Amino acid sequence: MIFNVFTLFPEAVEAMTKYSVLQRGIDSGLIEIRTINIRDYANNKHKQVDDYPYGGGAGMVMMPDPIISAVEASDTKTKELIFMSPKGKVLTQKMANELSMKEEINILCGHYEGVDQRVVDSLVTDEISIGDYVLTGGEIAAAVLIDSVARLVSGVLGSDESVIDESHQNGWLEYPQYTRPSEYRGMKVPDVLLSGHHKNIETWRKEQSIRETILKRPDLVQVNLLSDDERKIVEKLTDGPLTKLWTSLKGGI
Ligand code: SAH
Numbered sequence: 172m173i174f175n176v177f178t179l180f181p182e183a184v185e186a187m188t189k190y191s192v193l194q195r196g197i198d199s200g201l202i203e204i205r206t207i208n209i210r211d212y213a214n215n216k217h218k219q220v221d222d223y224p225y226g227g228g229a230g231m232v233m234m235p236d237p238i239i240s241a242v243e244a245s246d247t248k249t250k251e252l253i254f255m256s257p258k259g260k261v262l263t264q265k266m267a268n269e270l271s272m273k274e275e276i277n278i279l280c281g282h283y284e285g286v287d288q289r290v291v292d293s294l295v296t297d298e299i300s301i302g303d304y305v306l307t308g309g310e311i312a313a314a315v316l317i318d319s320v321a322r323l324v325s326g327v328l329g330s331d332e333s334v335i336d337e338s339h340q341n342g343w344l345e346y347p348q349y350t351r352p353s354e355y356r357g358m359k360v361p362d363v364l365l366s367g368h369h370k371n372i373e374t375w376r377k378e379q380s381i382r383e384t385i386l387k388r389p390d391l392v393q394v395n396l397l398s399d400d401e402r403k404i405v406e407k408l409t410d411g412p413l414t415k416l417w418t419s420l421k422g423g424i
Contacts, residue, residue: 280309
């Protein structure tokens with residue numbers, strides 16, 4: 172899978188994506204992250220890429236020509252172009268899953284006050300935000316998008332199973348994880364995890380996943396979509412705050 176990132180700061184995108192798990196994915200040829208420096212396509216003496224906004228106001232706006240020339244000069248197979256933007260659809264695990272099926276993804280990073288609207292109108296096919304707040308540039312957002320998508324590309328994480336149980340992947344947050352030692356400063360790993368009893372471990376993990384989600388992100392619980400097994404587990408979890416939350420969630424449908 173190829174990511175083509177159009178940016179004024181290629182070094183920022185590379186620093187945030189070319190290390191650890193993603194670097195291994197690059198080394199094994201599963202993913203490729205290419206950066207295209209928009210400034211290289213500035214067709215003027217001073218390599219200027221931004222200018223004052225028409226109509227006045229604070230900050231600088233990225234000029235259309237360097238961006239459009241950079242995109243036109245690239246030999247990307249797909250014409251789709253994702254613009255990282257606070258106005259976009261907020262990135263979710265579902266979107267990351269869908270994007271991980273593509274062969275190539277083109278990403279445009281704005282900077283300063285953003286980009287000339289004519290770029291968005293003529294080239295951009297999707298706008299994606301990483302949350303309802305404003306960053307100084309799209310580079311961090313692009314790195315977030317690349318990271319969330321690239322780790323879903325088969326083989327990048329080493330084991331495809333690792334993504335199945337994860338938070339946001341199957342509708343529930345992940346159960347608590349432990350590693351050695353089994354006792355640390357008086358805190359013990361739950362017995363069931365040391366038991367080697369796979370069925371009990373699976374049940375415990377499912378209960379914990381449901382518990383975590385109801386307590387920490389009740390907004391994610393889709394009561395009407397619970398399976399019979401899940402419903403039974405929830406009804407069994409009857410400690411104080413959880414019962415209250417569950418009752419109010421149930422009341423919501
Ligand atoms: N003036 C713009 C914000 C510009 S921020 C507005 O009010 O909408 C500069 C650039 O940072 C944007 O062009 C975009 O590429 C990036 N950016 C800022 N916040 C972002 C977010 N939440 N998600 C994705 N990209 C973002």
